[in-house]
Amino acid sequence: MSLLGSLLGLDFASLVYIAVSLVVLGHVIPYLLDPHAIRAYPGPFLARFTDLWLGHVAAMGHRSEVVHEMHQKYGKFVRIAPNHLSIADPDALQLVYAHGNGSLKSDFYDAFVSIQRGLFNTRSRPEHARKRKIVSHIFSQKSVLEFEPHVRLYVAQLFKHWDRLCEQGAKGLNGNDGEGGWSGRDGRVWFDCLPWYNYLAFDIIGDLAFGAAFGMLQSCRDAAPVAMSHKDAMAGYGADDKLEIEYLPAVQVINDRGTYSASMGVLPPWVRPYVKWLPWFNKGQKAVKSLAGIAIAAISQRLKTPTDRRDLLSKLQEAKDDEGKPMSKEELTAEALTQLIAGSDTTSKSVLISSCAITYYLAHTPRVQGKLQKELDEALGNEDDPVTTFQSTKALTYLEAVINESLRLHATSGVGLPRLVPPGGLTVCGRTFPEGTCLSVPTYTIHRDPAIWGEDVNEFRPERWFEQDKVDIQKTFNPFSFGPRSCVGRNLASMELLIIIASIFRRYEFVMEERDHHFDTVEGFLRKPVECKVGMKRRTT
Template sequence: MFLSAFLTPYALLLFPILYYLLPYLRNRTIRNVPAPFPAAWTNLWLLWQCRQGRRYLAVDVAHTKYGPLVRIQPNHVSIADPDAIPVVYGHGTGFLKSEYYDAFVSIQRGLFNTRDRHEHSRKRKIVAHIFSAKLVGQFEQYIHVSLEELRAQWDQRAASMHGDYYAMDALHWFNYLAFDVIGDLAFGAPFGMLKAGKDVAEVRKTPDAEPTFAPAIEVLNRRGEVSGTIGCLPALKPYAKYLPDPFFSAGMRAVEHLAGIAVARVNARLANPSPTRVDLLARLTEARDDSGAPLPRAELTAEALTQLIAGSDTTSNTACALLYHCLTQPHVVATLQAELDAAIPHIDALPQYAALQPLRYLDAVIRETLRIHSTSSLGLPRTVPPGPGITLLNTHFAPGTVLSVPAYTMHHSPAIWGADAGAFRPERWLDPHGNGTAKADGVSAAQKAAFIPFSTGPRACVGRNLAEMELALIVATVFRRYEFELRQGALETREGFLRKPLGLRVGMRARRA
């Protein structure tokens, strides 16, 4: 009798009302923060923006309409103010990654998706020294291997055109390059995508399983999109593969395939150790925890997978965006190539990172690309720690509230960067007095504080030194040896966890020595 009374039509009607009303009412301190409808009531608004690949744009539009504080989920406030960056992401503030990151766990938690502070400290202690400025230079030799293969492939295609432009999608080649580099660094050998000119990688669900093959780049894209979407509602993860929308079912298969790629490559490397290599996997196998024990196989594979994800799409996305934006500004190409020609007199020589570090215009071009095309454009969500809460912009945020600072909005704010914030202008990074410092340093302190392409604080990108070296080597190789003709309009992108270009049609030919 009780159950029948409870399941009356009126009671059933009450369920969805309570489902949406309770999250809205739960955190009274943010009830007055404006929100696009129906974001204050349900996670589905943000999930839908992610499903459409436009989260960063939707959040930016909301800030333009409502101001620096916007409620984008019932318990999540986006703060478009640079003063929030050291509070939300800085050292010693106690903020933790939110449950959003649970959606990115596959083999087991790695450095990227670990939420526990002590576990993250343990992992970071193991991994961080590998990417130190002192040690990262040992990886340059492996980057050179893939750059030589890229040049061989492009030289062959350019020669076949007898001086005319060779038509290609540059994004594909930057993807092949980035995957081969990180394959060499993280797993002991390139994937072979540059040589094959296509997207393919071996997959094993377990170390002893029969291998299959999958398009790794496509798999990574799908994985980023579906995980970034499910992260808005992590409770959906166990059921996502059963949803009728193929975006979710195909995405969850991609998660499995990506883990299988890591399993296959780690298995192959451990079965054939190379004592002379000093790559990432070698360093991870040498690592020991506080008790002196090596990393278990599953943890080793999870960390290698983290490096595959972090070191592939990020590099190819940025390289592609950099080429596009440079080609829209012919004077940028001319200035960059003049600087590279002086630093690398012989066109057949591969650039050396030591020779590139003093190049101020090269550095400015890379920084401006990271600003205008933030690889991760969304606001990385963090949870207010236990205690009294914190106050920002005259608003109190209780413990458990999720806060984020949107990178895209920070990097495109006219209040921070000026009226030309939306323009690609590398010169903004140059010291107007030309004091000869090695790095570009023309921006203000406020602009430097708002520039967060690698995030900041204890959860900042641990591979920043490697990323900066790899980007400099790629850009120097590409612009020193080749010239390009842009053959498309705007650079279209789609957002998963990262903001991914959809293609870049160009003509390419060799420069004269």
């Protein structure tokens, strides 16, 4: 009798018993065989046998904090999955993510592929080198400065709204411009500044990437056009027929997509085709498609309207690889999607997250806010334009310390990005790991290492940047990742942050309604604020 026939002859209870036994053996046997030599390392019990522990932690939205707690409990090395060791040591950064060490991105990044692989999610080293060569010059310091006038334009648009809110708030009026509305009392406007930073970030990246803002600041709402049919939109580049679109909340789409991909990415590849149909994951699947639709709609509209604007898309169109070949239409779309995501979910979104975090920390710490404003007043007091320039802010040392301290406490990506040990093995912090072992270094945790930052690691204190050993800081501070796969848009992010923070705190004063208010976040790929309610008024200098 065949095996199938034998199985069909069993009753239901026996089939369930066999299925459960196979699942258990499928997890226990790899643990006993220990192919990656990490069985001796401590960690949560379930994490020794299954990826579901990390999958659950990621889905709950607080992975960085939970992994940090595990390191506090177990020490430097923590096993967080059957083949994933988290190493909380600054020295490990230089080894796990180093140039030339041969390590590869893990299959975690497969969950971030949409149209086709882009710069962020390609796992092939040669392909990544090719794509980075094409894209990197677009984000050089020289190229980024070409975008400065557009960044300043949207900050000025934000100020028009905020000036009006301050005037009405001072009169004790209430309103509902922006999500969550606002109220006026005690001479201030009380509101959630997070939606406004979202509008600012999306309009900036829409303009820089595709030559036109999404119009969120103008409409005071989260809405972006989404291509209904990806295939028809891509086929219709340059055509005269009108693209069929719908409007969706882009911020929510990006947040859902990040949470989905970060949770799916930690599950075994063979499980992903099945779990994606579960209700929670199915919502994420729709967000992936919608995000691609946002990029496709923006690209289609941009290519139908030729312009001399030097936006990211025009530079991508002109870019060529070592063989002189430009990108194909599909690759162009994939890279433009990458730039939308890199722009809104890792570069400009990191700017909005950081801007929101800085606003919280400064509103929560009046001493630091006052000290920063004193530096801004002394350095920029003669400037008439309320929106500062990069040139006038790049040498302000306390402003830089405020930004860096915020990025330390609230790194937009706090998770340890997974890398696979290359052939020949890798020695990290005195331990040697065989080929194929998955290693990561958690940014959230090394940014809270008392040996580097002092015993007051959880306190927002920019002065530490003038006190700590610069070598230790350089090897530990990791807001944009490290090595050949580091964030290509860091120059753009740095320029935006200097202009936005200097301009806002030169013009406005912020306070917290409750001094003990906690800065709540939810983590997908990035740690995003849930809200940031503050009281704001125009400064008088």
